[in-house]
Amino acid sequence: LNCPVGGLRTLPLRSRRAPRGCCWGLPTALLCLYGFFANLRPSEPFLTPYLLGPDKNLTETQVFNEIYPVWTYSYLVLLFPVFLATDYLRYKPVILLQGLSLIVTWFMLLYAEGLLAIQFLEFFYGVVTATEIAYYSYIYSIVDLNLYQKVTSYCRSAALVGSTVGSISGQVLVSVASWSLFSLNVISLTSVSVAFAMAWFLPMPQKSLFFHHVSSTQVSREMKVLNCKNGAVIQDDPALKRAPGWEDVESKVPLNVEEHPTDDQEQKVDILKVLKELWQDFLQCYSSWPMLCWSVWWALSTCGYFQVINYTQGLWEMVLPSQTSAIYNGGVEAVSTLLGAVAVFAVGHTKISWATWGEMALALFSLFITAAVYVMDTVRNIWVCYASYVIFRIIYMLLITIATFQIATNLSVERYALVFGVNTFIALALQSLLTLIVVDSKGLGLNIFTQFMIYAGYFAAISLVFLISGTCSIVKSYRRQEERYSEVTTPICPC
Template sequence: MEKWLFQSIWIAMFGFFKEFRPEDPYITQYLTNPPMNFTTEEIVQEIYPVATYTCVMLTVIVFLITDYLRYKPIVILNAVSSVMAQLLLIFTRTITSMKVMEVFYGTMTACEVAYYTYIYSKVEKKHYKIVSSHMKMACLIGRLVSALIAQVLIDYSILTVPQLNYMTLGGGLCSLLWAFGLPSVKSSLYFHQNPERTYIGETSRVNVFDTRTVCQRLWFDFYTAYSNPYVLQWCIWWSLGTCFYSQFMCYIQTLWQQIYDDGTDLQITDNGYVEAVYTIISTLGVYLVGIIAVPGWWLIGVLTFSQAILLFKMAQDHLLSHAYVGYIIFGTFYHVMSTVANCEVAKNIPEDSYALVFGVNMFVSLILQTFMTIIINSPIGLELTIRTQFYVYSGCCLIIGVLYLIKATVTTYKSQMKTTITVSTNH
């Protein structure tokens, strides 16, 4: 086996372990029932928002520290945060301890940038595409396996929902042990560069810490990417789309719980099956969009508009089966659109700036998500009910979908006009 392939698989295995979280499909159910017994309002307004606030405060810092410390320590911190969050879930019962748990969960999320950019420091650029797919597929497989195992164990009464926490803790411990065995990194994108890359006429030096030079490199990559109008438009959608997807994923279980409490057609313990189906269909959707040529702006406009309709329907639905289907479709649409957006951005920026652009887009998304959380969920905001929240998300997606449909229409019209003029000139 070639060295780069072995390293890719080795790092991808960490992604599998970190996503092996059988408790995740049932986390709201766990928090609202014995032994936790928190109210839905406490979960939505006080507990869940803490992770968002933590993540937005740490993202930029973690990105820079990741590069300076050369990835591995931050990957280890990701695993440590996961373990600490799970220990608090298992052994503590107060709302304060749950807020601390969310701090660790937010730290874990912020540290994921290290996992997704680690491999770029270990392989040549020609392998970037295939190793990126390894990273993504490992995480998806981890989610799929954990969801299926959780559902089977619940259905056959082998474990209860609270006991699934111990399996999630096991996955976290495995990821921690695996992280210590990851290969070390000698160079990074900014602070410890190889000498081949040149910025504004100056050759970088390896392992020389020069704040001014690093800032120049960061600004060069930032300006190169975001001064391109085409890249900027895709980055805007990515940040907005990811913001609403993150809000959706954070609070969808609360909506399910509300629908279940109101009386519905299914048992809420079917969450594991739904997560498994969602993962499989999303993976197929991402695969298909990678091999089928699609008009990007139209795809974004139509699917975002469709997401708005799905959110509106789920906000007023009283059938859990409909909400489950809506969850699967909404998530699949997001993964398809984000894959297209990532490809379009990647084709139009220098390869070495992937991590920076990814980090900036994520940071903007988190800022937007923080503002939404403060306005919608927090005690100083509107404190909207869960169904009203989904009406708000629906309206936001509707506006974005309409704007990108207008963009698609204008782009198509200009392209047709250009073709018509070219044909007329040739004749």
Template sequence: MAIGTQRKLWVLVTGLLCSFGFFKEFKPSEDYLNAYITAPKNASDSGLGFSNDVAYQEIYPYSTYAFLIAAFLTFPVTDAFLYKPIIVLEGFAYLSTRVLLVWGTSLHLQQLAQVTYGIASATEIAYYAYIYTVVPTDRYKQVTSYTRTTVLVSRALAGYLAQAFYSTGTFNLKELNYFSLASVTVSVLLSFLVLLILPNTNNCACNRSLKKIASDMWKDFKKFYFEQPMLFKWSLWWAFATCGVLQVGNYVQNLWKHIEELPGNEHALQNRHLYNGAVEATATICAAGAAFIISLLKVNWPVWGEFTIAIFSLVDAVLLLVASSADTLWVAYICHILYRMSYSFLITIASSQIAFNVDHGNFALIFGFNTFIALGMQSLLTFVLVDKNGPLELKVTSQFVIYSGYYYFLSLLFMFVGVYILTKRGWCMSVKNCWMDRARLEEQTSVDYTNLRLFHDSISSESTSSEENISSSDSEKELLTDY
């Protein structure tokens, strides 16, 4: 292919996919979804009239279960049947979610909306992966930067605009959903352009049966987790931490709703003193900044990584405990922003250490395995702690106490591992080697971070989104990619 033609192709692919990504993520209603679902039907905000308990016990769990099942099917199917049809499916799943949110008034229709959102979350892998199959390898860093920047800008802009629209009374909560519906409708139209205009990929996986794909994946799973202890250790934390952040993101709006309903705070909704949009947008930017700090630090993470994770996990446990007992929204808001920053910082360390311990071509596979484990644990937590049909059916504040204990357990586990490693290496020697020398730094940074970012984008999903409270899901998926 001529150089001029290649340049035109990668510009076309990048421009069209970035446009699709911007509109599918530009949903101003996301950060006020729970407020919309729980607002009275006859109120000025024209809510759906469900109680907060019904929202998190009978509606949101469906997206968690759907995400797990759809991800299990989508990851191999994407390879088997190419990327572009899956991108179209993603667009339609997002559109179906918006239609059901706007016009679906029954409990069953809202549960269906969560199912379609779980499907959309799982199919995002095709959006993030397709671009790498049709652009030259020397453009990987550029297209990664463009696609990620587009998504982050879209989410942050949607959050700040939602805050401005809501606080000033320009749009009520239902009208914010119309705004989101219009945006995802544009993304569906763009997905058809992707299908019709952009080239197909030369994907050898399409010549393999799904049975063969599953067999190969199982062999790789055993090789990674049973034969490489270092990789197993970091993957274990990655999966546990990702499960935690998804679960927290799913129900943080319900916690805010609980605080809003406490005596003395009832005026927040009536006086439009909810700052969900600004808080989520700020958390997005701060989380990205925290992840960027990692690239500036030359810490010897193989030596000090566990110790660092233990300390920050303990901080997360304290933040969640404080949020669970907060009686003002601002305390909960600040805890959420700091929690998002802490997670972004930690997941970057863990992801880099995983990358250092796998071959270049296995980044996507290992993070895929870790994601399935995280989603499986999240589904189990959802059923046991949240689901109305589960054994505990806890209140949202009690859930966050459990999540605090969850991170406290991770802190103790990695503190033990960190102390063991430092003792084995020698504390004086470990302190002396705290900062990487230039040769060590160059050796580790030779890892191809572009491919690492690619799969983290594909799983989304801050998040991040998570998923589940639909607005939370977006944040969740984003959290998984900010580094």
């Protein structure tokens, strides 16, 4: 395919083919380093003993019923605004906000005194968790589609390794070196400060999923206009499309907007249009029964998971006070994380018809979670509590991975954030309601052991719901198979 004066060349567009290492390797490496240091917090497994100890000298009622609920409420309130701001601001500013919030959280953890100050600390930690969406979605605006799986695994692995190293180092420093919990918080503050510094070097994305994306008219214009060596422009021609090499031109649709777009290329941000598109996508996504089923389990179980995770340290403290005995919170967190990662890896190589047996699997494993939480609450032995917690986390990580895969299988990339964000929002709404009724001092303000008995009953109810639903689904599936079989085997009358 040649111009009258020489070979054809396209406009300098970004290809959908795999970019060179310099295009995606550096931002991926920086983001992984950020994730590693942001999660390298050796003091986190010892947060409850620190607040109840001589450093802060808070009471059990203040910590469990007045401080910890603030995180749940702030996370819920911030989630949706942060979701929109992440896309509108194109990720990097929100990652910087997360890094700054981490610094504020651990600085206040070191020097803030009194109930009100620690409640503000919990609010800033709510900002940290709400802005995690920016970390996990930033890379999708930088790399091409065929690299999504690879870079996602890198980023998640970096965060997981950082968390594990932090837990192990915290346990070693407490048990072997006899460091104070205050010193562990100093290390955590240093680590998150390094993460904040790393975030400044991330390149600023030129596109996002909803507010800043390449319009169809712009893509059409870029595909139609071809630049010859002498500057002449060849317009779209049917004969041109039939010529060899046109497919290669089509593959060079720009993935990102130009670095300095002109006024006619710049997208006009219309918040109402974006919200309308999100609502239409929401209705379309949740109209599928399998999608709805897995999403319901996601929301319900994540609500219970957050509650157990948030108050487990409190339960351990009641079973074996850290002021009088050696504790191994960091080691337990590290073991549960590593074994959970092994279980997640194993399930990726397990072949099973989740469409048929998925609901029954959710019911069965939810029953196992119920047993783990019940044993953790009733058997007042710290080692039994540790073992039950490890089992609890492994099962949840296993099931949430399956649920994530099942949901993502039928979704386009643009809808990942929407569906997962909606599921998380519903989980937080349920958790806020549960916290207000069961935990908050303005509600029932129950003690920690009664709370965990309620959480065990909560997971038992989830198991029962999916047992009934799974049984109905299997019966319907077998009936449909019998009907098809009878239609095939029914003899046709010769007349």
